[in-house]
Amino acid sequence: MIEELSKYIPENSVTLVEEILVEHPLDIKIVRERATKHGDFKRSVHNKVQITINNNLNQYQFLLTLVHELAHFVTFEKNKRVKPHGIEWKRNFQHLMLPFLNPTIFPEDLLPLMANYLINPKASTGSDVNLTYALKRYDDNSGKSFIFELQHGSIFLFKNKTYKKGNIRRTRFECVEMKSKRTYLFNQNAEVETL
Incomplete structure (x- = not known):
C-alpha cells in the first residue's frame, strides 16, 4: 500500500505514513476526482473500513486529506460511535498531523496556515479560505479559479x-444560474471555470 501512496505524498512523509499504517492497517483506495469531497472514510455494517482519496490532489492536499481520513479510522477504532468531526476526531487528527508539520515535508508558507487550522480543525479544509488558497498554489494549472477571486458580475461554469x-x-456568494435565473449560494472557495 505504501508504494502506491508514495506516488501521491511528499517524499519525506512516506516513513511517517507507513508507521501509522502499520499501527492502523486498513484499505485505502485512490479514486477519480469527486466534485464534493477530497476523500472519505466508510464503514460497512460488518465494521469493514475503507478510505478513499481523490487522485487529482497535489501532494500536500493529498497528505492532509489522508491524515484527516486516518483520524476518522483511529477515532472509530477507539470510540465506535461519536460525532464524525467531534472533539475525539479533532484530537486524533491533531495528534496524527503534528509530526508532519515540518519544513522537510510541507513548504514553509503552508506551515503557519496549517498550524492555525489545526487549533480547531473543521470537517473540511475548504472551510479555511487562507489554507485552501495556499494549497491551491501547488496544484497543476487546472484552469479553475476560486469564486472569491472573480470580479462581481463575472460569468463562470x-x-x-x-x-x-x-x-x-x-x-x-449569491450567483444566478443563467438559464433558470434561479439564485444559488456558493462557498467563497468553490472552484469554478471562468468564461
Whole structure:
C-alpha cells in the first residue's frame, strides 16, 4: 500500500505514513476526482473500513486529506460511535498531523496556515479560505479559479451550468444560474471555470 501512496505524498512523509499504517492497517483506495469531497472514510455494517482519496490532489492536499481520513479510522477504532468531526476526531487528527508539520515535508508558507487550522480543525479544509488558497498554489494549472477571486458580475461554469457572480452574503456568494435565473449560494472557495 505504501508504494502506491508514495506516488501521491511528499517524499519525506512516506516513513511517517507507513508507521501509522502499520499501527492502523486498513484499505485505502485512490479514486477519480469527486466534485464534493477530497476523500472519505466508510464503514460497512460488518465494521469493514475503507478510505478513499481523490487522485487529482497535489501532494500536500493529498497528505492532509489522508491524515484527516486516518483520524476518522483511529477515532472509530477507539470510540465506535461519536460525532464524525467531534472533539475525539479533532484530537486524533491533531495528534496524527503534528509530526508532519515540518519544513522537510510541507513548504514553509503552508506551515503557519496549517498550524492555525489545526487549533480547531473543521470537517473540511475548504472551510479555511487562507489554507485552501495556499494549497491551491501547488496544484497543476487546472484552469479553475476560486469564486472569491472573480470580479462581481463575472460569468463562470460550474458542473456544466453557467452562472453570474453576485453579492456576498456573510460567507457565500449569491450567483444566478443563467438559464433558470434561479439564485444559488456558493462557498467563497468553490472552484469554478471562468468564461
